[in-house]
Amino acid sequence: MPKQPLKFPLSLEPPDKWPLVDWPLEDDGFKLKVLPFSFGRDPEPLARSIQKQGLLRPLWGVIDPEGRPVIVSGGLRVAALKLLGQTTAPTYLLTQDPHWLDVWTLALADNLGKTYNPAEKALILAALSSTLTDPEMASLTGLMDLPIGKALKERNLAAAKLPYPALLALAKDKLDLATGARLAQLGPDALGLWTLLEGYNPSLQTRRKWVDWLIDLSRLEKRAPLDLAQEIGATLANPPSFKAPNLGPAKTFEGLLKSWRFPKVTFLEAQRLRLLKSAPLPPGVSLTTDPSLEDLKATLTIQFSGPDDLAARLKELKPLLNNPNFQKIWKLKWPEDEDLFFNSPTLH
Amino acid sequence: MPFNPKDPAFLEPATFNPAAKPKRYFTAKEFTGAGYYPSYAPEVLPQIDPVDYPSLKLGDLAIGRHKGSFLRPCPATPVYNCCGLNIIHIGQGCPLGCRYCALASYLGSEAVIRFGNYPEGLNEIEAVLKVIERLEPRENLTLAPKTKADNPTVPPTAKPPATEAPKPKLAGSPSPEPKPRSYRFCTGEFTDSLLYDQGFKVSEKLIALFKNYSKSVLELKTKTASVNHLLSLDHGGRTVISFSLNAPLMAEKLEPYAAPLSERIKAAKLAMTAGYPLGFHFDPIVYYPGFQEGYRQTAEMIDKANLWPQIAWISLGCFRYQAPLKTHMLAHNPSFLFDGEFILAHDGKYRYPRPLRILLYQTVLDSLKPYLDPKTTVYLCMESGRMWKDLLGFDPQTAGLTARFREPILSRPFTPETL
Numbered sequence: 001m002p003k004q005p006l007k008f009p010l011s012l013e014p015p016d017k018w019p020l021v022d023w024p025l026e027d028d029g030f031k032l033k034v035l036p037f038s039f040g041r042d043p044e045p046l047a048r049s050i051q052k053q054g055l056l057r058p059l060w061g062v063i064d065p066e067g068r069p070v071i072v073s074g075g076l077r078v079a080a081l082k083l084l085g086q087t088t089a090p091t092y093l094l095t096q097d098p099h100w101l102d103v104w105t106l107a108l109a110d111n112l113g114k115t116y117n118p119a120e121k122a123l124i125l126a127a128l129s130s131t132l133t134d135p136e137m138a139s140l141t142g143l144m145d146l147p148i149g150k151a152l153k154e155r156n157l158a159a160a161k162l163p164y165p166a167l168l169a170l171a172k173d174k175l176d177l178a179t180g181a182r183l184a185q186l187g188p189d190a191l192g193l194w195t196l197l198e199g200y201n202p203s204l205q206t207r208r209k210w211v212d213w214l215i216d217l218s219r220l221e222k223r224a225p226l227d228l229a230q231e232i233g234a235t236l237a238n239p240p241s242f243k244a245p246n247l248g249p250a251k252t253f254e255g256l257l258k259s260w261r262f263p264k265v266t267f268l269e270a271q272r273l274r275l276l277k278s279a280p281l282p283p284g285v286s287l288t289t290d291p292s293l294e295d296l297k298a299t300l301t302i303q304f305s306g307p308d309d310l311a312a313r314l315k316e317l318k319p320l321l322n323n324p325n326f327q328k329i330w331k332l333k334w335p336e337d338e339d340l341f342f343n344s345p346t347l348h
Numbered sequence: 349m350p351f352n353p354k355d356p357a358f359l360e361p362a363t364f365n366p367a368a369k370p371k372r373y374f375t376a377k378e379f380t381g382a383g384y385y386p387s388y389a390p391e392v393l394p395q396i397d398p399v400d401y402p403s404l405k406l407g408d409l410a411i412g413r414h415k416g417s418f419l420r421p422c423p424a425t426p427v428y429n430c431c432g433l434n435i436i437h438i439g440q441g442c443p444l445g446c447r448y449c450a451l452a453s454y455l456g457s458e459a460v461i462r463f464g465n466y467p468e469g470l471n472e473i474e475a476v477l478k479v480i481e482r483l484e485p486r487e488n489l490t491l492a493p494k495t496k497a498d499n500p501t502v503p504p505t506a507k508p509p510a511t512e513a514p515k516p517k518l519a520g521s522p523s524p525e526p527k528p529r530s531y532r533f534c535t536g537e538f539t540d541s542l543l544y545d546q547g548f549k550v551s552e553k554l555i556a557l558f559k560n561y562s563k564s565v566l567e568l569k570t571k572t573a574s575v576n577h578l579l580s581l582d583h584g585g586r587t588v589i590s591f592s593l594n595a596p597l598m599a600e601k602l603e604p605y606a607a608p609l610s611e612r613i614k615a616a617k618l619a620m621t622a623g624y625p626l627g628f629h630f631d632p633i634v635y636y637p638g639f640q641e642g643y644r645q646t647a648e649m650i651d652k653a654n655l656w657p658q659i660a661w662i663s664l665g666c667f668r669y670q671a672p673l674k675t676h677m678l679a680h681n682p683s684f685l686f687d688g689e690f691i692l693a694h695d696g697k698y699r700y701p702r703p704l705r706i707l708l709y710q711t712v713l714d715s716l717k718p719y720l721d722p723k724t725t726v727y728l729c730m731e732s733g734r735m736w737k738d739l740l741g742f743d744p745q746t747a748g749l750t751a752r753f754r755e756p757i758l759s760r761p762f763t764p765e766t767l
Contacts, residue, residue, distance in 0.1 A: 134403050150402065150456035151676040158675075178672050212674075220687055262689045265701055293701040294693050295732040334703040 023061050023069065023091035025082055034071040034078055036123035037111050040171025043079035050080055058090040060110060062103055072103055073110040100131040108143035116144070119171035125153065126160035155181040163191035179208040182215055189226040196229050200253050210254065213261040232256050264335050268293060272329055279326035282316035296330055366443035367572060367605040370460065370544065371407030379411045379464030386547025404459035406443050409544060411464045418469030419476060422537065425695035428730040430746045433532050436473060438550050439463055440538040444571055447602040448632050448667055448685055451538070453676040460539060466550055470557060473533070477561040480531055536569025543570070546577045559584030567627060571606035573615035579622040588660050589619040590627025595642025598634050609646065613653050620658040631665035631729055633708045635688050635700060640711050647715040656721045665729030666708055668699045695730070702735070709739050
């Protein structure tokens with residue numbers, strides 16, 4: 001395309017000079033290329049609307065330098081029309097080989113006010129980056145909330161490379177951008193790992209945690225995250241006959257993964273649990289939260305049915321304060337054995 | 349060592365040290381003219397618009413306008429004890445490339461932007477210093493606890509006397525009413541205080557300003573050894589020059605463009621000779637093989653330079669990071685920082701688990717204890733009251749901690765006996 005941007009009005013009223021053509025939605029040779037303004041959206045409601053009221057706004061299209069038709073704006077409309085069995089759509093054809101900046105300006109203006117999902121944002125940013133310079137992109141920020149900060153931009157560009165199912169999860173807020181970016185960095189393994197983790201049906205937060213831990217662990221262990229995840233799955237399916245010392249019960253994917261990634265924290269938590277069990281609380285009293293490994297705060301709940309009952313409970317609690325095991329919980333020491341931590345390849 | 353391997357600047361590490369001086373200079377149109385540029389910059393600088401700041405790179409220095417207040421509270425979280433530092437915003441960005449630092453990730457660039465309109469900031473700061481100067485002695489002062497966890501025994505709010513000066517906004521002020529919590533001011537939060545400073549004269553002007561006020565202290569926080577331009581100034585003991593320190597191996601591995609530890613100690617010695625009180629910040633303390641020996645070596649370096657009598661304060665803080673920045677930091681920094689075991693803390697950051705932090709703090713405190721001067725304040729940066737109690741024997745709470753910095757800086761709030 002020519003380097004000099006063309007000036008044309010941004011009014012969405014069709015300028016006379018753009019001819020309205022019947023654009024083929026299918027082509028024998030290739031799939032129709034569409035700029036990624038719609039991803040992970042259901043075209044059915046729009047198809048129903050088109051069926052009832054007709055297509056209210058024509059599409060915008062351009063012929064790219066290779067002679068390929070590109071739908072600049074109207075991806076969801078294309079999907080809806082295809083659903084209705086249409087083979088062509090009325091399209092304003094940008095005939096003068098406009099500059100990409102103009103194409104994007106028009107497309108963003110045509111989608112003005114639209115709330116983009118995270119996958120669309122990532123894909124649009126990736127497409128913009130491949131066609132425009134940074135200052136050109138910066139000039140479009142008024143038309144879309146573009147992530148131009150370095151870190152956010154990097155995350156979006158990485159996430160745009162996610163395999164389809166993960167990208168779909170990103171679109172539907174079942175995967176957050178930071179986790180998606182980390183996952184995408186695994187390249188071909190990303191799809192396998194995603195599929196494996198989805199088998200455990202984790203929550204958004206859990207998914208984020210697992211990906212983070214697996215990638216950290218893969219760095220420490222110098223093994224692929226997918227490989228590690230598969231081994232965890234296999235271990236859970238065929239648990240070893242011996243019980244791992246000091247690591248507590250690891251009967252779940254997360255439990256086992258955590259004990260691998262955070263052996264000392266797991267050890268301390270197991271130790272805390274043992275100490276709590278060996279310093280039993282009186283009846284009607286419970287620790288609703290364990291002392292954390294951050295600031296040791298805990299919450300004690302006392303059930304009572306009157307002042308006299310409360311006095312009795314408090315009396316029963318007193319011996320607990322002097323219980324050495326209970327006191328030890330607040331004095332847990334960091335395990336001295338450094339082997340597990342200090343094998344990092346990057347320090348030396 | 350590169351942040352970005354594709355950046356041509358990194359292809360010539362032997363000839364380019366961004367800490368020495370910038371590689372490229374830019375200025376906003378309104379700050380055109382030699383008066384705005386550092387003395388070492390070319391006479392004519394290309395112009396830059398703020399929208400193009402994202403395209404600036406490591407080694408770039410831009411002079412631009414700061415909109416808004418030049419004073420802001422330290423971005424601390426209310427869930428931990430905070431020292432109530434006030435930030436003087438002289439610029440942003442740092443090219444020192446410290447591997448644990450999220451500033452470049454946060455700002456999106458390693459370029460430095462200094463504010464050409466800083467004289468407006470000087471006026472704003474002077475107005476605040478005047479208000480502080482008129483405030484009552486400490487026992488009658490307003491303290492504005494951030495949280496309910498703050499000291500409930502703090503005296504009720506007392507408004508400062510009426511003044512013609514603009515109402516200042518200080519750390520922890522929940523309302524436009526001036527409720528100063530602390531009189532420490534520092535320029536080194538969003539950039540290094542003394543980086544490229546020699547040509548700008550900002551620190552010189554601040555030192556000259558603070559020397560006239562007896563209730564406020566300026567802290568110039570740096571990882572450079574660039575103090576020569578300050579040595580002959582009349583500072584009146586109201587400016588603390590502070591240095592970020594670490595174990596020698598960590599300084600070497602994690603602070604590629606900062607002055608070597610030995611140079612920082614030498615600079616501290618020079619500052620001491622010029623009569624400046626000193627500050628040292630062991631932050632971030634990092635867990636690595638041999639950390640005990642490493643932090644002991646640093647304490648010995650301070651001892652060999654005989655700096656102890658002049659140290660006003662020493663702060664300790666362990667490595668912590670924000671999860672959203674981890675991916676970006678990992679892409680550019682060595683991973684061993686993140687290989688350790690972390691827990692999610694109440695401020696949303698990841699920290700070493702408490703037992704490990706206790707071990708690290710105790711190690712550093714044990715290294716310092718044999719030498720520590722009774723006048724020196726030792727404090728923990730962003731730690732809970734429980735941690736204070738276990739390590740230092742008491743919990744000053746945020747109000748109490750900031751109150752200690754309100755005293756003349758060479759007072760002795762904490763003594764080695766309490767450690």
